Amino acid sequence: MNSLLRVEDIHKTYAAEEVLKGVSFDMAKGATKVIIGPSGTGKSTLLRCINRLTPPDKGRIWLDGEEITHSRGSINKHRAEIGFVFQSFNLFSHLTALGNVRIGPMKVKRMAKAEATKLATEELARVGLADKAGAYPAELSGGQQQRVSIARALAMFPKLILFDEPTSALDPELIGEVLEVMVSLAKEGMTMLVVTHEMGFARAVADEIIFMEHGVIAEQGPPAQLFTNAKHPRTAEFLNKISELYGETDG
Amino acid sequence: MIFRWEWLQPLAEGLPLTLNITFTCIAVGLGLGVFLALGRVYGGRPIRWLTSAYIQLFRGTPLLVQLFIVYFGLPNWGITLSRYTSAILALGLNTAAYQAEYFRGAIQAVRGGQMMAARSLGMTMSQAVRHIILPQAFRLVLPSWSNEFILMLKYSSIVYTITLYDLMGQGKRLASRNFRFFEIFVIVALFYLALVLIVTLILRAIERKIRIPGLGFAGEAESRRQRLFKRGRSVGAGA
Numbered sequence: 001m002n003s004l005l006r007v008e009d010i011h012k013t014y015a016a017e018e019v020l021k022g023v024s025f026d027m028a029k030g031a032t033k034v035i036i037g038p039s040g041t042g043k044s045t046l047l048r049c050i051n052r053l054t055p056p057d058k059g060r061i062w063l064d065g066e067e068i069t070h071s072r073g074s075i076n077k078h079r080a081e082i083g084f085v086f087q088s089f090n091l092f093s094h095l096t097a098l099g100n101v102r103i104g105p106m107k108v109k110r111m112a113k114a115e116a117t118k119l120a121t122e123e124l125a126r127v128g129l130a131d132k133a134g135a136y137p138a139e140l141s142g143g144q145q146q147r148v149s150i151a152r153a154l155a156m157f158p159k160l161i162l163f164d165e166p167t168s169a170l171d172p173e174l175i176g177e178v179l180e181v182m183v184s185l186a187k188e189g190m191t192m193l194v195v196t197h198e199m200g201f202a203r204a205v206a207d208e209i210i211f212m213e214h215g216v217i218a219e220q221g222p223p224a225q226l227f228t229n230a231k232h233p234r235t236a237e238f239l240n241k242i243s244e245l246y247g248e249t250d251g
Numbered sequence: 252m253i254f255r256w257e258w259l260q261p262l263a264e265g266l267p268l269t270l271n272i273t274f275t276c277i278a279v280g281l282g283l284g285v286f287l288a289l290g291r292v293y294g295g296r297p298i299r300w301l302t303s304a305y306i307q308l309f310r311g312t313p314l315l316v317q318l319f320i321v322y323f324g325l326p327n328w329g330i331t332l333s334r335y336t337s338a339i340l341a342l343g344l345n346t347a348a349y350q351a352e353y354f355r356g357a358i359q360a361v362r363g364g365q366m367m368a369a370r371s372l373g374m375t376m377s378q379a380v381r382h383i384i385l386p387q388a389f390r391l392v393l394p395s396w397s398n399e400f401i402l403m404l405k406y407s408s409i410v411y412t413i414t415l416y417d418l419m420g421q422g423k424r425l426a427s428r429n430f431r432f433f434e435i436f437v438i439v440a441l442f443y444l445a446l447v448l449i450v451t452l453i454l455r456a457i458e459r460k461i462r463i464p465g466l467g468f469a470g471e472a473e474s475r476r477q478r479l480f481k482r483g484r485s486v487g488a489g490a
Contacts, residue, residue: 051371053367053370053371076370076373076374076375077373078373079370079371079372079373080372080373081373082371083371084368084371086364086367086368086371088364090362090364090365090367090368091368092365092368092369092383092387093362093365093387093463093465093466094383094386094387094390094463094466103372103382103383104372104373104374107374107378107382108372108373108374108378136463136464136465136466137465138463138464138465138466139464139465149368152372156372156373
């Protein structure tokens with residue numbers, strides 16, 4: 001098996017409602033996949049099932065050839081290998097930007113403080129925030145906070161980063177700076193699974209788009225195929241609607 | 252109304268014991284209180300039940316009764332503790348119950364996303380609690396915790412009932428010897444007032460020192476105000 005991430009038949013039920021009804025897909029190393037679909041179709045739940053922030057009811061997940069679904073003891077090890085970028089950033093409020101990026105390597109990987117500081121400084125520079133190292137989250141704009149949270153994920157040297165609507169909580173003028181960072185990550189070969197409504201980003205960097213509806217994958221394929229001749233009428237309809245609503249923000 | 256300078260010395264001699272009992276009990280209560288609060292928030296059902304029962308028991312009965320049970324009651328069961336130890340035990344266990352409630356509130360006030368972000372980095376539950384949740388909870392709890400500190404300073408005066416000569420005990424003895432109850436107890440009250448003011452100032456200084464922008468109830472309101480202000484200004488500039 002060649003894929004970095006393999007998701008097989010994931011099911012999840014919340015309060016008697018089946019949110020995920022058997023989702024399967026594969027991701028090659030270095031690929032960027034974008035998941036789109038109407039709200040409430042289980043996109044975020046699917047991401048959370050992958051690193052088991054939400055345990056799936058059924059189904060199996062492999063990361064780099066190793067099954068991570070039922071390995072109870074080592075879930076923390078696997079989570080350290082999977083970056084997660086939240087819609088609401090979730091930066092640690094009591095730590096500076098530098099502290100936020102440094103704490104994972106220090107506490108999870110037992111890296112020495114000096115080394116972790118050096119690494120964190122580099123990662124902050126990579127997202128263009130070298131000058132904000134000493135700022136607390138409340139002193140940063142939403143776009144800056146989200147970039148710090150990307151740096152926080154990068155500092156763990158993840159095999160894969162999951163993005164859960166990373167720009168949905170941002171004011172429109174701040175979306176560009178976050179997408180820019182994500183585009184450059186994709187170009188550097190980071191494996192990324194992104195839930196987003198940013199079609200410009202999807203078109204520019206996605207190797208494949210997954211259209212989800214009612215807890216299943218309705219259609220998946222390269223952006224060119226989905227945008228020009230979607231097989232599923234609902235896909236075309238959704239893409240039109242989303243382009244009207246969000247416009248074509250170029251990444 | 253009379254006043255004699257020589258009263259001040261015996262009263263001042265009671266101060267070290269008052270401070271000793273207050274600080275020791277606050278420290279005992281802090282350690283135990285954090286532990287109980289963690290049990291109440293993160294424990295399984297039996298642990299939640301036990302910690303909750305402890306808190307109800309100590310908050311639901313008078314402190315003086317608790318002190319008497321420890322000092323006068325336990326010897327009936329063959330456990331005889333010194334007056335000092337009894338005072339520390341009763342007051343310490345009591346304040347632990349109150350501190351536990353303050354800490355529980357603060358832990359629950361830390362936003363849910365913080366725990367999730369910590370776990371997503373691969374932290375264990377206990378690492379997330381130690382490095383992410385508690386440092387924030389400590390800052391959130393400080394104002395209400397300061398209140399408990401001040402209450403403890405005043406409640407420590409009940410130890411005179413088991414003939415410990417703290418500030419209150421010394422005052423009682425001095426007043427009975429001189430038959431000047433009004434004057435001497437007013438002086439005792441002023442001593443307590445001075446202690447409370449000093450402690451309040453110190454705690455406020457600590458609060459300011461460890462304050463972090465955007466964290467804590469005051470900080471939150473402030474950053475919201477700043478955001479509104481910024482937004483208001485940019486709208487104004489656009490118009």
